[in-house]
Amino acid sequence: MSDGAERPLPYGRHAVDDDDVAAVARTLRGDWLTGGPAVAGFEAALTRVTGASHAIACASGTAALHLAALALDLGPGDAVVVPTLTFLATANAPRHAGAEIAFADVDPDTGLMGVAELEAALARAEAEGTGRVRAAFPVHLNGQCADPAGLAAACRARGLAVVADAAHAFATRYAAGGAERAVGADADALLTAFSFHPVKVIAMGEGGAVTTGSAALAERLTRLRNHGIARDAGAFRNRDLAFDSGGAANPWYYEMAEPGLNYRASDIHCALALSQLAKLDRFVARRAALVARYDALLAPLAPAVRPVARAPGCRPAWHLYVVHIDFAGLGIERAEVMRRLRGERILTQVHYTPVHLQPYYRDRYGALDLPGAEAYYRRALSLPLFPAMADDDVVRVVAALGHVLGLGRT
Secondary structure (H helix, E strand, O other), rough: OOOOOOOOEEOOOOOHHHHHHHHHHHHHHOOEEEEEEHHHHHHHHHHHHHHEEEEEEEOHHHHHHHHHHHHHOOOOOOEEEOOOOOOOHOOOOOOOOEEEEEEEEOOOOOOOOOOOHHHHHHHHHHHOOOOOEEOOOOOOOOOOOHHHHHHOOOOHHHOEEEEEEOOOOOOOOEEEEEEEEOOOOOOOOEEEEEEEOOOOOOOOOOOOEEEEOOOHHHHHHHHOOOOEEEEEOOOOOHHHHHEEOOEEOOOOOEEEOOOOOEEEOEEEHHHHHHHHHHOOHHHHHOOOOOOOHOOOOOOOOOOOEEEOOOOOEEEEEOEEEEEEEOOOHHHHHHHHHHHHHHHEEEEEEEEOOHHHHHHHHHOOOOOOOOHHHHHHHHHEEEOOOOOOOOOHHHHHHHHHHHHHHOOOOO
């Protein structure tokens, strides 16, 4: 089709401009590379964007999930409901804390766990003795919401904490109670974990955050990301070590009541993230425009190719553009489609292999029948989506896809 001269189109890419470079350079020339004002500034900005009472920046989205599991004291004897169609971190984080995983199925068309799938996972966990289920980790996939209000109500009724994995859904909004809420606000999740990996809506290099409405959890998360260190003189227990003869706290002193980890975010990363936040509305709008163009251009390829189904009541800040393709009906393997598109310098990906199929979890929990997730996975292909794409890039991707699938050009 092409002469190979066109620029490569990855499935996702950061958008770093001169102002971002300048923000990082100012930090590098300043007094703080970590533990300084850029971290506090980024956390304050996150509360404004999400509407959350507290935001705790950390080293990655995985760190955010792990910190959430630790802050809730999840451990041996506990279990957590996790939709199987997600990145490994959603299950691995509570598993690292010692909890067992009760995998839930998802809707085969949206990839999202709803109340029905949650209830089925809870029933199976009870029947199989997986553990005392204490929390659910719903995943907002591709940028779409997993019914936050409905899941929150179902979890409240069972006394479960909600930890939302919103790695894909920073700046996504949804309808609830006659109003619109931002993912990460206090209303429908006790804790919400975000990722700011380079292919996400804003880039931090590597970085993440946890939002919460609980001051106590925010304080604990802040300690846990820094080895469990506390410097509150009012809580010091080693009085003889902590205070001088006049009763003043020794300036070097700190205490550790529980072990934490080094999950801190640096000022360098937070300076980049703050600069990126200034362009958030533009990034979200551009992604939405590209999604709308994809939707229109792909329509002639239906029913063999369809965009992933839209979740009702959700206004996504799109992270991924996923199509469902009838590979079996078209008589072509997905890997071959990906190889041929790569030959056109169009790079695609698959999000995700269901986690319950991974050898570690299959060995631990046996073979599980989760047909919705497996049906979604069999058909899924992520096409390029990032703000720097031109409208003509979408035309190019759809034309190449139609050609590779033998469906003609659009």
